[in-house]
Amino acid sequence: MAGWSKSQWQRFIRQAAGEARNVIFTEHALLRMRQRQISRDAANPTVVVVTAIDLDRS
DSSP states (O other): OTTOOHHHHHHHHHHHTTSGGGOOOOHHHHHHHHHTTOOTTTSOTTOOOOOSOOTTOO
């Protein structure tokens, strides 16, 4: 995994996020959802926010 390309990371993240058990909402994400009046039920499951991973690093 350490030497993966950006596209390999994106594919991995999208595949992992396809299962609800692999997805968490951070406090920041929940705050922004409240500000935008988006409930967890209405959240688009195809939208994934990744934090603390710099996909541009190779």
